[in-house]
Amino acid sequence: MHQNLLSPTPATFEVVDLDGGFLMPSFGEGHAHPLFGGLEENGPSVRACTSIAEIVAEVRRYAEKHPQKEWIIGASYDGSLTPGGLFDARWLDEALSDRPVMLRAWDYHTVWCNSLALERAGIDANTPEPELGEIPRRADGSPLGILREWGAIELLTTVSPGFSFDEQIDALRRATKHFAELGVTWVQDAWVEPADVVVYLEAARRGALSTRVNLALLADPRHFPASLPAMIEARRQVELLGHPLLTANSVKFFADGVVENETGALLEPYCSGLHGHGMLVWTAEHLADSVTAIDAAGFQAHIHAIGDAAVRRALDAIELARRVNGPADRRPVIAHVQLAAADDLPRFKELDVIAVMQPLWAQMDALMTVLTVPRLGLERTDRQYQMRTLVETGATLAFGSDWPCSSASPLEGIGIAVSRATIDGEPAGGWMPEQRLDAETALAAYTSGVASQAGAARTQAPWGEIRVGASADLVWLARDPRTVCPTELPLTGIRATYLAGAPTFQR
Structure with missing residues (x-):
């Protein structure tokens, strides 16, 4: 095995009997939110709840168990439990009315709160619509109880106490341990604010x-480019620490929101007509100039783009950065790519853009049938997550889970990428079967694809492959995943995970 990066001691060697198992490069995680995921354990356990009544009961139980908490903060509820994802503050009032309650939805672009939380934030019928956000209202103009997108959500988060510094450290401990248990050795945190950098350093x-x-340091259009020097300083602080497991090489842009909120930006209007074409977070010129600026500063662009209008705007911005700044090893990322115009798909290869997609989303589950299909209509529904088409153009495909928005398990994601079917095997033959990937391609997206995204080849001990001179970042599976039925892939046991030759998980 390669020398352990975590220790200055010389390399040691050990013979491991795989006992009929399968050894492969460890998985990478191309897009996730470890701090959010780890903190979910610090609030009510609402993720598994399958009804409004269950959520209300769990919030009540948790509040009674934690009478000392000033606010009850939790995540992440299923947004498909009500028509249109519209949740009422009065439902949470039944659980707790004398303390504020704030719950994030699975998509992390929506918050549901009780009436007292709205009052503490000063949100009422007279509150104007915030920049980069939305406050759904009742017929009389009063706020319903959900807030969409960060411009609205921060009205609450700025008045809530949040979590303590030590709670956040413990959350990262739990989150990265969780990834190690799933065979992952590299994670892209895709949403890092200035205070989060301090948490990561500690x-x-x-x-x-x-x-x-x-x-990936968050670029806010309301504060950029003034925030660029602070980003450069944050990267310098990480580099000064010199820890082998921590880097800060990327900048995150939100080009749009999500389809479930009708804030994903589309070239053609939503079917409901409620929100027109969705929400573009940046103007075309501001995004292009900002991507060009961070590219010139040596950062990798990591752009959230859900709708086809957002994907086009992201590609245009990257194209300008290449033209202005000249040749460079930039590896720009567009994350999600839920919907892309046919003319834009070849541009990923032409511009050397890495598509970081979430394979678990490419199935006809409740979120798709209840929230997405009615908004997109059938024609656009069947143009989502064109993974195979991107691969066939020669583009680099990498996978990520967007955990905690969905499961962090690479094997679950690979199962969906190969089958395009739910765990129950629906629909037969898969949804959009022409976009199914073979097992080798899906595995590569979660290994060498993410390694390309991370620039692993430029490091002293590259990872994402098994060869002489590479870092021993490995996962030992109970079975060869290429021979397993896609629906059974999540049941494939992980026996051990190795990072630079050192076990980070052993069963």
Whole structure:
């Protein structure tokens, strides 16, 4: 095995009997939110709830168990439990009316709160619509109880106490341990704000990280380019620490929102007509100039783009950065790519853009049938997540889970990428079967694809492959995943995960 990056001691060698198992490069995680995911354990357990009544009961139970908490903060509820994802504050009032309650939805672009939380935030019928956000209202103009997108959500988060510094450190400890248990050794944190950098630095000092983590520093259009010097300083602080598991090489842009909120930006209007074409977070010129600026500063662009209008705007911005700044090893990322115009798909290869997609989303589950299909209509529904088409153009495909929005398990994602069917095998033959991937391609997206995204080949001990001179970032599976039925892939046991030759998980 390669020398352990975490220790200055010379390399040691050990013979491991795979006992009929399968050894392969460890998985990478191309787009996730470890801090959010780890903090879910610090609130009511609403993720598994299958009804409004269950959520209300769980919030009540948690509040009674934690009478000292000033606010009850939790995540992440299923937004498909009500028509249109519209949740009423009065339902949470039944659980708790004398303390504020704030719950995030699975998509993390929506918050549901009780009436007292709205009152504490000063949100009422006279509150204007915030920039980059939306406050759904009742017929009389009063706020319903949900807030969409960050411009609205921050009205609550700025008045809530949040979580303590030590709680956040422990959350990163749990989150990266969770990834290690799933065979992951590198994670892209795709949404890092200035205070989060301080948490990561201390987590690294305390030995709380079980995986490599690269930070994507959030670019807010309301504060950019004034925030660029602070981003450069944050990267310098991470580099000064010199911890082998922590880097800060990327900048995150939100080009739009999500289809479930009708804030994903579309070239043609939504079917409901409620929100027109959705929400473009940046003007075309501002996004292009900003991507060009961070590219010139040596950062990798990591752009959230759900709708086809957002994908086009992201590609245009990357194209300008290439033209202005000249040749470079930039590896720009467009994450999600839920919907893309046919003319834009070849541009990923032409511009050397890495598509970081979430394979678990490419199925006809409740979120798709209840929230997405009615908004997109059947024709656009069947143009989502064109993974195979992108691969056939020669583009680099990498996978990520967007955890905690969905499961962090690479094997679950690979199963969906190969089958395009739910765990129950629906529909037979898969949804959009022409976009199904073979097992080798799906595995590559979660290994060498993410390694390309991370620039692993440029490091002293590259990872994402098994060869002499590479870092021993490995996962030992109970079975060969290429021979397993896609619906059974999640049941394939992980026996051990190795990071630079050191076990980070062993069963």
